[in-house]
Amino acid sequence: MSFINPKEMKTTTMKPLHVNPLKLSQPMGATLAFLGIKNCMPLMHGAQGCASFTKVLFTRHFNDPIAIQTTAVNDITAVIDGGDKGISEAVENITKKVTPDLVGLFTTGMTETKGDDIKGATLLLKEKQKMVYVHTPDFEGGLESGWSLSIQNIITQLIEPTTHVRKDKVLFVPNVNFSPIEVEKLKEALELLDLEVYALPDLSDSLDGHLGVKQGALSSGGISVSDIEKLGDAGAVITIGRSVKKCGELFYEKFPQSTHLHFDSLMGLEASDEFYAKLFEFLECKSVPSVVKRWRARLQDVLLDTHFTLGKAKILIADEPDSAYAISKALKEAGGSCEAYIAQRSEVQEAFTCKVSIGDLEEVEKALPAMDLLITNYHGERLAHKHHKELLIRGFPNYEQVGIGLRHNILYEGSCAFLCEVTNLLVHH
Amino acid sequence: MTMVNRKLIKDLLNESACSHNKTKKASCDKPKPGATSGGCAFEGAQISLFPYADAVHLVHGPDTCLGASWETRATLTSYEGENNTPLGYCTNVSTQDIIFGGDKKLSDALSYIVEHKKPKAIFVYETCVTAMIGDNIDFTCKTAEELFHIPIVPVHAPGFVGSKNLGSRLAGEAVLDALVGTREPEEIHPFGINLIGDYNVTGDMWQYKPLLERIGIKVVSSLSGDGRIEQIQTAHTAKLNVIVCAKSLVTLCRKMQERYNIPYVSVSFYGKRDTSNAIRSIVNAFGDAELIAKAETIIAEEEAKLETRLKLYHPMLKGKKAILNTGGNKSWSIASALQDIGIEVVATCVQKATEEDVAIASEYVPILFKAPGVDQPRLIDEHKVDILLAGGRSLYTAIKKRIAFVDVNQEKKVSYGAYGGLENLAIDVCAALSNPVFKLVGKQAPWDAA
Numbered sequence: 001m002s003f004i005n006p007k008e009m010k011t012t013t014m015k016p017l018h019v020n021p022l023k024l025s026q027p028m029g030a031t032l033a034f035l036g037i038k039n040c041m042p043l044m045h046g047a048q049g050c051a052s053f054t055k056v057l058f059t060r061h062f063n064d065p066i067a068i069q070t071t072a073v074n075d076i077t078a079v080i081d082g083g084d085k086g087i088s089e090a091v092e093n094i095t096k097k098v099t100p101d102l103v104g105l106f107t108t109g110m111t112e113t114k115g116d117d118i119k120g121a122t123l124l125l126k127e128k129q130k131m132v133y134v135h136t137p138d139f140e141g142g143l144e145s146g147w148s149l150s151i152q153n154i155i156t157q158l159i160e161p162t163t164h165v166r167k168d169k170v171l172f173v174p175n176v177n178f179s180p181i182e183v184e185k186l187k188e189a190l191e192l193l194d195l196e197v198y199a200l201p202d203l204s205d206s207l208d209g210h211l212g213v214k215q216g217a218l219s220s221g222g223i224s225v226s227d228i229e230k231l232g233d234a235g236a237v238i239t240i241g242r243s244v245k246k247c248g249e250l251f252y253e254k255f256p257q258s259t260h261l262h263f264d265s266l267m268g269l270e271a272s273d274e275f276y277a278k279l280f281e282f283l284e285c286k287s288v289p290s291v292v293k294r295w296r297a298r299l300q301d302v303l304l305d306t307h308f309t310l311g312k313a314k315i316l317i318a319d320e321p322d323s324a325y326a327i328s329k330a331l332k333e334a335g336g337s338c339e340a341y342i343a344q345r346s347e348v349q350e351a352f353t354c355k356v357s358i359g360d361l362e363e364v365e366k367a368l369p370a371m372d373l374l375i376t377n378y379h380g381e382r383l384a385h386k387h388h389k390e391l392l393i394r395g396f397p398n399y400e401q402v403g404i405g406l407r408h409n410i411l412y413e414g415s416c417a418f419l420c421e422v423t424n425l426l427v428h429h
Numbered sequence: 430m431t432m433v434n435r436k437l438i439k440d441l442l443n444e445s446a447c448s449h450n451k452t453k454k455a456s457c458d459k460p461k462p463g464a465t466s467g468g469c470a471f472e473g474a475q476i477s478l479f480p481y482a483d484a485v486h487l488v489h490g491p492d493t494c495l496g497a498s499w500e501t502r503a504t505l506t507s508y509e510g511e512n513n514t515p516l517g518y519c520t521n522v523s524t525q526d527i528i529f530g531g532d533k534k535l536s537d538a539l540s541y542i543v544e545h546k547k548p549k550a551i552f553v554y555e556t557c558v559t560a561m562i563g564d565n566i567d568f569t570c571k572t573a574e575e576l577f578h579i580p581i582v583p584v585h586a587p588g589f590v591g592s593k594n595l596g597s598r599l600a601g602e603a604v605l606d607a608l609v610g611t612r613e614p615e616e617i618h619p620f621g622i623n624l625i626g627d628y629n630v631t632g633d634m635w636q637y638k639p640l641l642e643r644i645g646i647k648v649v650s651s652l653s654g655d656g657r658i659e660q661i662q663t664a665h666t667a668k669l670n671v672i673v674c675a676k677s678l679v680t681l682c683r684k685m686q687e688r689y690n691i692p693y694v695s696v697s698f699y700g701k702r703d704t705s706n707a708i709r710s711i712v713n714a715f716g717d718a719e720l721i722a723k724a725e726t727i728i729a730e731e732e733a734k735l736e737t738r739l740k741l742y743h744p745m746l747k748g749k750k751a752i753l754n755t756g757g758n759k760s761w762s763i764a765s766a767l768q769d770i771g772i773e774v775v776a777t778c779v780q781k782a783t784e785e786d787v788a789i790a791s792e793y794v795p796i797l798f799k800a801p802g803v804d805q806p807r808l809i810d811e812h813k814v815d816i817l818l819a820g821g822r823s824l825y826t827a828i829k830k831r832i833a834f835v836d837v838n839q840e841k842k843v844s845y846g847a848y849g850g851l852e853n854l855a856i857d858v859c860a861a862l863s864n865p866v867f868k869l870v871g872k873q874a875p876w877d878a879a
Contacts, residue, residue, distance in 0.1 A: 015541060016520065016534050016537030016538045016540075016541055017487070017518060017519060017520050017521060017534075017537075017538035017541060017542075018495075018517070018518070018519045018520075018521045019516065019517070019518055020499070020516055020517050021492065021495060021496045021499070021517050021519055021521070023492055023496055023521075024492065024496050024497065025491065025492035025493040025496055025497070027493055028493065028496075028497060043463070046557070046588075047469050047471075047557050047587070047588030047589040048460045048465050048466075048467060048468070048469050048588065048592075049468050049469025049470070049471055049472050049494070049588035050469075050493045050494075050588065051466075052466060052467060052468045052469065052472065053468070053472065053493060053494070053497035053498050054493070054497055055466065056497075056498075056501070057497045057498075057501075059821070060501075065822065065825075069463050069464075069465075069466075070460075070462070070463075070465060070466075071462045071463065072459075072460040072461060072462045072463075072465050073462075073557075073589050074459050074460070074589050074590070074591070075435075075438075075587075075589050075590050075591075077589075078557070078561065078589045086462045087462070089461075089462040089463065090462035090463030090464075091463060092463065093461060093462060093463035093464040094463040094464070096464075097464075108493060108557075109490070109491040109493070109522070109527075109557065109558040110557035110558050110561060110588075110589065113527055113558055113561050113562060114561065137491075137524075138491040138492045138493045139491040139492075139522050139523050139524055139526070139527055139558065140523070140524055142492070211828070211870060378500075379499070379500055382500070382515065399501075
């Protein structure tokens with residue numbers, strides 16, 4: 001063990017710690033993914049605190065009840081068993097009270113360190129409970145990869161083999177940054193083109209804040225397990241965001257009769273144009289719905305209206321990679337100059353057209369004085385206030401505002417709302 | 430797992446000062462897989478120590494532990510330097526560290542913190558992963574302490590050892606071992622106390638601390654609301670330990686009694702009666718006639734002032750019926766506060782209360798219930814209840830029954846503590862009772878109405 005000379009530290013960019021972390025963990029991403037499946041119980045394999053922290057964070061973020069359970073590994077089971085005992089006991093206790101259509105089992109840092117065989121445990125319980133297992137150690141990846149890994153495992157473990165194909169049926173895979181209403185808006189956009197659409201996962205009717213009939217012990221809405229099982233005949237799989245690109249590739253590998261349409265972002269004019277262009281090409285579609293045309297024209301107008309302010313604005317973005325990329329791209333279209341900090345390493349960092357670093361909010365704070373506006377999660381509030389900067393809250397968590405599930409910033413319509421919101425904040429400042 | 434001290438944990442779970450341990454250990458049982466939702470030992474340790482704003486709180490582990498939990502509790506401080514309470518420090522243990530050990534990263538992180546933050550102390554929280562890979566946190570902390578000349582305190586409360594409550598106890602042990610008694614104060618006050626277990630959430634402590642000071646009592650140190658490292662180091666010179674609403678730190682108080690001959694009292698500052706009784710318990714423990722007389726004068730003054738202020742709300746609150754569903758000591762302390770503002774408390778939930786709390790609750794409230802899911806809606810109907818006070822999860826019950834709701838758990842934004850806080854509670858209850866939203870959103874849609 002050695003202590004570094006603090007003087008040397010200044011020259012290195014690799015800090016030995018996170019100060020005010022921007023990053024959230026893989027098991028948390030997995031939790032959200034399973035909450036987008038109907039009557040599902042996300043089961044986190046770890047000590048009880050991991051699930052408790054996650055539950056509290058998402059409950060406060062969405063202002064809605066969050067279903068989650070834990071295998072509650074303790075100091076004895078942490079050492080002696082391979083995880084199967086705790087997992088089967090957990091499933092037994094869960095099914096005493098509720099009847100889940102699916103249990104989504106995923107690991108944490110501790111159970112990955114001890115090397116538990118979650119596949120084996122799932123197989124042992126096969127007759128009792130339908131399950132999907134995912135390895136999501138929290139010492140690797142982050143929120144986006146935890147979400148994506150879960151979808152990948154749902155695709156490989158749950159979707160039934162088929163060679164049949166329906167060109168009018170599509171599977172759409174959002175990235176973790178999509179708000180519930182954005183999932184619904186994209187489904188509507190696809191349905192407008194006479195497609196039968198399934199989102200995996202589908203948070204649009206589970207965490208959008210609607211007042212349901214009961215406060216569920218299981219996830220309340222989402223895609224049903226039987227619909228997932230029959231997804232194999234989808235003519236196309238549409239992935240939005242680099243973090244979920246692999247999900248589309250995996251689906252295409254399993255069902256080569258399908259088509260994989262990938263988009264890095266859906267914010268701004270260019271991204272929305274690309275989306276419709278590729279889609280119309282795939283559908284050999286000749287007539288464009290008039291509502292799409294109208295919103296495109298509105299976005300053109302909004303770009304002109306907002307460019308006076310945005311063209312002079314210096315904006316600092318700190319978020320999950322796919323979200324930071326989409327935001328920076330949209331702002332750049334109106335002339336905004338951006339700098340981005342992302343929560344974790346991601347392939348999308350190659351696509352950024354502005355300066356991008358992997359960092360924590362301590363580094364964000366250092367860069368903030370030279371900027372006009374900060375776009376980041378709830379933790380940015382203190383920083384923006386301290387440095388007298390305007391703040392737009394995006395990302396997880398957002399404890400401060402209500403209506404998170406209803407925020408719509410994608411395609412032509414959502415991009416209009418986004419650019420206007422940012423501009424109004426800057427003008428106000 | 431070299432760092433888990435099984436003997437200490439066993440001792441803490443068998444605390445002789447806990448009344449329930451004479452019969453059974455129900456409240457300290459291990460969590461059940463698939464049937465538990467509470468926080469872990471690490472969270473309990475964090476909650477107990479984070480209010481030391483002049484110390485850096487470094488979590489030695491991967492992301493979930495801190496990434497999901499920093500800046501969530503409104504524990505206020507008057508510290509004028511950089512407030513470390515809401516900040517997040519984490520070694521962000523990676524795959525590399527799992528394989529080769531995280532000691533080097535921890536010592537580098539400590540160097541970075543000392544250089545850039547200049548804290549009065551550093552608490553290092555062990556987590557499940559770093560406990561499992563066997564990092565020698567004690568040695569790293571000790572070496573750093575000798576090098577940097579500030580206390581660097583290891584906190585051994587990894588999540589898997591047990592519940593939040595146990596974590597608070599382990600944090601108390603860490604403070605007792607590493608800090609208490611390590612500094613001598615300039616003078617020893619005859620009526621010096623330590624406040625134990627109040628974390629100053631929403632400024633609760635500030636509702637009553639000025640009153641105590643007016644009476645002539647000096648708060649020597651706090652564990653840990655608005656606390657300071659230098660003060661807790663002198664805690665051994667206090668004459669009395671005052672446990673505020675926290676059974677979890679009773680072990681610490683018992684040990685301080687054995688070690689330093691400091692007696693302790695347990696009090697609550699929720700509501701008028703309890704606040705007055707708390708002040709009386711403290712001054713009676715000193716047995717000084719002048720102090721007791723001064724306390725009575727101030728209690729009379731404050732109660733009279735409060736009554737004048739509460740008159741405004743009496744017409745709206747009088748005769749209203751409430752049900753309470755909250756945890757631990759709050760099952761009775763909030764009930765007593767509600768009674769003080771003229772509300773009839775029909776029932777209170779004791780699902781998460783200790784046997785001692787249940788016994789106290791039964792003196793305040795006629796009906797105690799344990800299964801809120803079933804009992805709550807039934808009791809609301811049977812007794813024509815007007816308002817439900819509970820954690821956010823019960824909001825739906827209130828909406829379905831179309832009665833008012835007040836969140837009395839962590840989500841609350843203002844303090845309900847002591848005399849001043851009781852007025853806040855009255856304001857919030859009145860606002861809820863007069864808000865049309867609970868009835869409106871419970872209404873059927875026009876197409877569903879018969």
